Amino acid sequence: MRYVLAVLVEDKPGVLVRVAGLFARRGYNIESLAVGKTVEPMVSRMTIEVEADEKILEQIIKQLYKLVNVLKVSNLTEEPSVDRELVLIKVSADVSNRAEIQQIVETFRAKIVDVALNSIVVEVTGNQEKLEAIIMLLSQYTILEVVRTGKIAILRGSKAIK
Amino acid sequence: MKISGAQMVMEALKLENVDTIFGYPGGSVLNLYDMLYDTNIRHILSRHEQGAAHAADGYARATGKPGVVLATSGPGATNLVTGIAAAYMDSIPMVFITGQVPIPLIGTDAFQEVDITGITLPITKHNFLVKDVRELPTIIKQAFYLATTGRCGPVLVDIPKDVQQAVADFHYPETVSIPGYNPTYKGHSGQVCKGAEAVACAKKPVIYAGGGVISSGACQELLQLAELCGIPVATTLMGLPAFPGNHPLSLGMLGMHGTYWANMAVSNADVILAVGARFDERVTGDADSFAAKAKIVHIDIDPAEIGKNVAADIPIVGDVNLVLKELLNKVKPCDTGAWLKKIAKWREDAPLSYSQDLDGEISPQFVIEKIYEVTQGKALIATEVGQHQMWTAQYYKFTRTRSLASSGGLGAMGYGFPASLGMQIGRPDELVFCIAGDGSFQMNSQELATAVEYNIPVKVAIINNQCLGMVRQLQQFFCKERYIAVDLQQVPDFAKMAEAYGALGLRVEKPADVVPAIEKAMAFSGPAVIDFRVMANTNVFPMVPPNGQINKMIKGEQQ
Numbered sequence: 001m002r003y004v005l006a007v008l009v010e011d012k013p014g015v016l017v018r019v020a021g022l023f024a025r026r027g028y029n030i031e032s033l034a035v036g037k038t039v040e041p042m043v044s045r046m047t048i049e050v051e052a053d054e055k056i057l058e059q060i061i062k063q064l065y066k067l068v069n070v071l072k073v074s075n076l077t078e079e080p081s082v083d084r085e086l087v088l089i090k091v092s093a094d095v096s097n098r099a100e101i102q103q104i105v106e107t108f109r110a111k112i113v114d115v116a117l118n119s120i121v122v123e124v125t126g127n128q129e130k131l132e133a134i135i136m137l138l139s140q141y142t143i144l145e146v147v148r149t150g151k152i153a154i155l156r157g158s159k160a161i162k
Numbered sequence: 163m164k165i166s167g168a169q170m171v172m173e174a175l176k177l178e179n180v181d182t183i184f185g186y187p188g189g190s191v192l193n194l195y196d197m198l199y200d201t202n203i204r205h206i207l208s209r210h211e212q213g214a215a216h217a218a219d220g221y222a223r224a225t226g227k228p229g230v231v232l233a234t235s236g237p238g239a240t241n242l243v244t245g246i247a248a249a250y251m252d253s254i255p256m257v258f259i260t261g262q263v264p265i266p267l268i269g270t271d272a273f274q275e276v277d278i279t280g281i282t283l284p285i286t287k288h289n290f291l292v293k294d295v296r297e298l299p300t301i302i303k304q305a306f307y308l309a310t311t312g313r314c315g316p317v318l319v320d321i322p323k324d325v326q327q328a329v330a331d332f333h334y335p336e337t338v339s340i341p342g343y344n345p346t347y348k349g350h351s352g353q354v355c356k357g358a359e360a361v362a363c364a365k366k367p368v369i370y371a372g373g374g375v376i377s378s379g380a381c382q383e384l385l386q387l388a389e390l391c392g393i394p395v396a397t398t399l400m401g402l403p404a405f406p407g408n409h410p411l412s413l414g415m416l417g418m419h420g421t422y423w424a425n426m427a428v429s430n431a432d433v434i435l436a437v438g439a440r441f442d443e444r445v446t447g448d449a450d451s452f453a454a455k456a457k458i459v460h461i462d463i464d465p466a467e468i469g470k471n472v473a474a475d476i477p478i479v480g481d482v483n484l485v486l487k488e489l490l491n492k493v494k495p496c497d498t499g500a501w502l503k504k505i506a507k508w509r510e511d512a513p514l515s516y517s518q519d520l521d522g523e524i525s526p527q528f529v530i531e532k533i534y535e536v537t538q539g540k541a542l543i544a545t546e547v548g549q550h551q552m553w554t555a556q557y558y559k560f561t562r563t564r565s566l567a568s569s570g571g572l573g574a575m576g577y578g579f580p581a582s583l584g585m586q587i588g589r590p591d592e593l594v595f596c597i598a599g600d601g602s603f604q605m606n607s608q609e610l611a612t613a614v615e616y617n618i619p620v621k622v623a624i625i626n627n628q629c630l631g632m633v634r635q636l637q638q639f640f641c642k643e644r645y646i647a648v649d650l651q652q653v654p655d656f657a658k659m660a661e662a663y664g665a666l667g668l669r670v671e672k673p674a675d676v677v678p679a680i681e682k683a684m685a686f687s688g689p690a691v692i693d694f695r696v697m698a699n700t701n702v703f704p705m706v707p708p709n710g711q712i713n714k715m716i717k718g719e720q721q
Contacts, residue, residue, distance in 0.1 A: 068287075
């Protein structure tokens with residue numbers, strides 16, 4: 001099963017490699033990882049999506065806690081939460097099909113952020129299903145490049161992870 | 163007053179009550195050694211950084227104090243790696259201080275530059291690269307705190323040369339605050355009650371004790387609990403000195419080369435009280451069938467060990483010492499007479515045995531049994547890794563805490579001899595033996611020079627079968643006797659080698675000469691090496707094939 005973990009870490013050099021190294025050497029599978037600063041100075045937040053069974057998940061959480069720079073690990077999977085990912089898609093496009101692509105983009109409430117003679121760049125934000133769907137539709141044209149941020153997630157309601 | 167980074171390290175070591183360090187100098191630690199010159203800290207110069215690391219590890223195991231190692235950047239640091247990994251696997255408190263190239267050169271592939279914090283990431287409890295001299299006092303404080311608290315382990319501090327030279331005010335913090343590090347010491351009282359109930363209801367209980375009993379100083383509590391409730395105690399290799407090997411309730415070691423009766427007891431138990439042990443595969447064999455009939459109570463300070471290999475029915479996270487004390491208040495004497503009788507029967511069915519023809523070749527087990535008898539189980543023992551290590555576990559009955567240094571988790575050949583030097587330095591009034599194999603001893607024999615230089619009077623007993631016996635045994639059983647790369651007939655004359663270094667060297671070829679040689683070495687005031695020429699091709703029994711069920715042991719050659 002896929003789990004989403006919010007991991008608060010001290011913003012120290014090497015912390016990313018400590019976390020990534022832990023997953024690699026213990027054979028845990030990272031599906032996606034996104035990291036950025038929080039409102040707390042010196043605290044960063046990682047959103048890690050993992051593929052694991054319950055027993056492995058328990059080990060992942062415990063092993064993460066053994067890293068001195070890890071402050072808090074929260075499992076968002078079973079809690080009501082909002083998750084989002086941002087994707088930039090570069091599609092081969094010219095006058096003949098630009099309008100068509102524009103229609104798909106509007107349907108998905110995505111944005112065209114760059115237009116050139118032979119290409120456009122589409123920006124989409126959403127959950128995984130939405131992103132997969134637009135990528136599928138755009139693949140009828142030639143997709144030149146895709147960049148994804150990895151999933152980020154936050155709890156619904158006033159409860160906060162600190 | 164402002165002082166240099168190098169001076170700060172020395173001041174910090176003094177404030178941590180470090181009186182002995184082990185190390186090897188080099189360009190990137192020039193400033194540290196220059197400041198060491200002005201201190202009263204005793205420096206033991208090894209002949210290889212790996213020797214320094216293992217010696218400091220042996221010192222830590224024998225004393226309970228952190229072992230401290232100093233080495234230079236690049237090859238100095240990489241030579242420590244096996245020593246760091248050995249300490250990590252066995253949870254030994256150690257602080258490694260390495261020099262690093264100056265900060266502007268980091269990342270340029272400079273001379274003697276390696277990313278030692280990167281290399282040691284998976285084998286340290288934590289590590290630091292110091293980038294600002296003002297952070298140095300706090301980092302050293304944190305390093306000692308992390309190494310010696312919670313589940314102990316090695317911590318490495320990498321200090322670039324320009325940080326050693328830079329100056330700043332020195333304030334050594336009195337307390338430590340690390341927000342992401344809060345070990346649990348006191349066991350959850352509800353869980354402890356459940357554990358006590360499980361023990362009270364048990365008809366066939368077994369205590370499975372590991373190295374955590376020793377590191378938490380809980381041997382006395384363990385003995386009380388076992389005696390009060392009449393529970394037999396099986397130990398891991400690391401846990402051997404945690405419970406007296408000559409006690410009626412001792413089952414000896416369990417697992418791959420454990421005793422038949424310990425493994426049968428665990429396999430038939432209704433309650434297992436696992437204390438400071440981690441269900442390593444050398445203990446459990448096939449984890450799914452391990453103690454399958456038992457309710458498992460698992461006491462450990464590291465929550466990540468609970469349920470890692472074998473599911474625990476009643477986990478108790480906490481310091482073993484504190485948890486056992488609390489358990490002792492809650493348990494009652496049990497009647498385990500029938501159970502102990504059953505175990506005694508297993509012991510009769512398949513005792514540990516070997517044969518010794520007094521006119522023939524020396525049996526390796528005979529040598530170890532005689533060392534046990536002559537020292538009355540009171541020596542401090544370091545072992546190397548291999549058959550002799552397992553025979554030591556089987557035939558040397560440890561009676562005192564902190565009396566064994568053996569590379570249990572990593573299984574590093576070359577560990578034992580330097581570790582024995584560290585044990586002796588930490589406990590100068592004790593008798594220290596290193597039980598070695600001819601293969602292992604050659605991996606760090608250069609430390610004979612260290613032993614002679616500092617007159618460290620360890621007694622090295624080389625169980626010399628002129629082959630890599632444990633690997634040979636595996637090839638015999640699992641590679642259809644296709645022996646390859648295990649023949650060590652081309653070994654030096656160890657007695658002459660010892661003499662060349664200035665130690666006492668003895669060679670023993672007859673069973674009748676074994677005890678006199680042990681006594682002669684013990685009577686000698688300096689380091690001594692005894693080359694026991696033992697019969698080749700002896701195997702360690704009983705044996706559980708890798709990943710086999712531990713109640714299905716190969717008991718001897720005939721099967």
